[in-house]
Amino acid sequence: MNRSAASVLIKSEDDTRGRHGGGIVSVTAMGNLIKVLGKDLENCPHFFLDFEKNCPLVLLKEPEHLRCLCSVSKCIQDSALSRRLMGNLLKVLACADLEHGPIIFLDFEHAQPTEAETAVWNQVSAVLEEAHGILAELQSYNGAGQEIREAIQNPGDLQLQEKAWDAVCPLVAKLKRFYEFSLRLENALRSLLEALTSPPYAPMQHLEREQALAKQFAEILHFTLSFDELKMTNPAIQNDFSYYRRTISRNRLNNQQLEAENEVNNEMANRMSLFYAEATPMLKTLSNATTKFVSENKTLPIEDTTDCLSTMACVCRVMLETPEYRCRFTNTETMLFCMRVMVGVIILYDHVHPVGAFAKTSKIDMKGCIKVLKDQPSNSVEGLLNALRYTTRHLNDDSTSKQIRALLQ
Numbered sequence: 001m002n003r004s005a006a007s008v009l010i011k012s013e014d015d016t017r018g019r020h021g022g023g024i025v026s027v028t029a030m031g032n033l034i035k036v037l038g039k040d041l042e043n044c045p046h047f048f049l050d051f052e053k054n055c056p057l058v059l060l061k062e063p064e065h066l067r068c069l070c071s072v073s074k075c076i077q078d079s080a081l082s083r084r085l086m087g088n089l090l091k092v093l094a095c096a097d098l099e100h101g102p103i104i105f106l107d108f109e110h111a112q113p114t115e116a117e118t119a120v121w122n123q124v125s126a127v128l129e130e131a132h133g134i135l136a137e138l139q140s141y142n143g144a145g146q147e148i149r150e151a152i153q154n155p156g157d158l159q160l161q162e163k164a165w166d167a168v169c170p171l172v173a174k175l176k177r178f179y180e181f182s183l184r185l186e187n188a189l190r191s192l193l194e195a196l197t198s199p200p201y202a203p204m205q206h207l208e209r210e211q212a213l214a215k216q217f218a219e220i221l222h223f224t225l226s227f228d229e230l231k232m233t234n235p236a237i238q239n240d241f242s243y244y245r246r247t248i249s250r251n252r253l254n255n256q257q258l259e260a261e262n263e264v265n266n267e268m269a270n271r272m273s274l275f276y277a278e279a280t281p282m283l284k285t286l287s288n289a290t291t292k293f294v295s296e297n298k299t300l301p302i303e304d305t306t307d308c309l310s311t312m313a314c315v316c317r318v319m320l321e322t323p324e325y326r327c328r329f330t331n332t333e334t335m336l337f338c339m340r341v342m343v344g345v346i347i348l349y350d351h352v353h354p355v356g357a358f359a360k361t362s363k364i365d366m367k368g369c370i371k372v373l374k375d376q377p378s379n380s381v382e383g384l385l386n387a388l389r390y391t392t393r394h395l396n397d398d399s400t401s402k403q404i405r406a407l408l409q
Contacts, residue, residue: 108337113212120195124216127181127188131223134181137174138227143236144168148243165247172244175237176264178227179272182282185220186289192217193293196308197300203308207315214312220286221344222337228280229383238276245269280391283344287351287391294352302352309349310363316342317365320372336380342369343384347392356394358404370407 113121144167151157151164195213196206207214231237248269264272278284294302316338319325329335346364350357357364370388373381389408394400 108215108218108334108341111211111215114210117195117210117212120191121212121216123191124188124213124220127184128216128219128223130181130184131219134178135223135226135230138178138230138234141171141174141230141234141236143234143240144171144243145236145239148239164243168240168244168247171240172264175241175272175276176268179275182275182285185223185282186285189217189220189286189289190293192220193290193305193308197304199300203304203311206308207311218312218337218341221348222340224282224286225340225344225384225387227282228387231276231281232279232383232386241272241276245273280387283347283387283391286344287348290348290352302354306349306353307363309345309352312345313342313349313364313369316345317369317372321368321375335376339373339376339381339384342372343387347387350392350394355399356397357392358394358397358400360399360401366404367407370404374407 144164147160147164147167151160154160192213196210196217197203198206201209244264248266275281275285290305294300294305320335320338320342326335346357346366346369349362349364353362355361358366370385373384385408389395395405395408
């Protein structure tokens with residue numbers, strides 16, 4: 001982002017009004033807006049919407065838009081620049097001629113659902129409540145490596161075989177819970193995509209109006225990247241599950257059925273095997289779910305979904321690279337949260353968009369996003385860079401510039 005790009009702070013002057021109940025643009029904001037419109041619009045002006053201190057977001061309805069136009073027109077009607085300024089104002093309000101659209105500040109820390117968001121928010125919240133517990137269980141997953149090695153080295157020792165089996169079974173039950181949670185997360189993602197892309201609003205309007213749902217979407221991506229990072233660094237998961245499947249198969253050959261099969265039967269084991277065979281299983285689940293959502297909603301333009309994703313990537317990048325925005329974070333973990341969300345939406349965009357995130361026509365500034373990651377300590381972002389390297393679909397396409405490939409080497 002061009003650091004000189006102007007930011008316009010728009011607040012409601014009446015804090016007692018509802019979040020979407022309208023409001024007027026202050027004289028200061030209008031003055032700032034005129035200053036912005038007097039500049040060249042080669043780089044899109046970035047609208048910073050301040051959601052702190054319970055200041056409600058102003059969403060101007062059509063009559064208010066017209067009154068804004070009239071107000072600005074009166075301010076500049078004697079200026080020789082009137083025609084150009086009004087043209088720029090229309091561009092800003094309509095976002096029709098701007099390459100990436102305006103930037104909004106997504107409040108990942110304090111956004112609360114409005115009445116219109118409550119139904120979907122409650123549904124997704126019930127799923128997300130389990131996310132912290134899932135990550136905690138995965139982080140403490142030590143595996144049954146020692147017991148399995150002893151059992152393999154002493155195949156005739158029934159006591160060691162039973163010891164290994166008793167150690168593996170509760171771990172496989174835990175892996176089953178992780179897999180079942182991925183299915184619930186997939187349904188939650190679908191609900192959010194439906195809410196954030198549904199007519200009559202454009203994706204940008206959805207993100208402005210439905211901050212709490214945008215936050216939940218971000219929380220799903222944050223969980224997904226966190227889960228996959230832990231999974232990739234823990235080989236015990238696949239080792240334990242492989243031993244479990246081998247033992248089940250061996251007992252079937254001997255016409256024996258173990259009690260654990262009642263919980264994880266052969267069909268479930270096959271599905272879990274495919275899930276854990278992926279390097280990033282949760283991200284793969286969300287990518288497939290997003291692709292399926294687009295293919296099943298044929299009346300919904302694919303751009304509505306990809307624009308939602310590219311806008312979130314752009315918002316995260318701007319918040320990360322701009323000190324004035326970063327200083328608004330009250331939690332030190334929010335930086336890593338934003339980075340994970342940015343990488344997550346890039347990967348989803350790359351899987352859904354026909355030409356992907358790395359093409360010149362992409363609405364995501366990939367150079368800027370990669371630079372933001374590389375400006376951070378390497379130990380905190382290497383997993384995210386690897387996710388871009390190995391889980392995207394179009395990185396190695398001919399349309400990807402050599403510069404971007406070099407940045408990810």
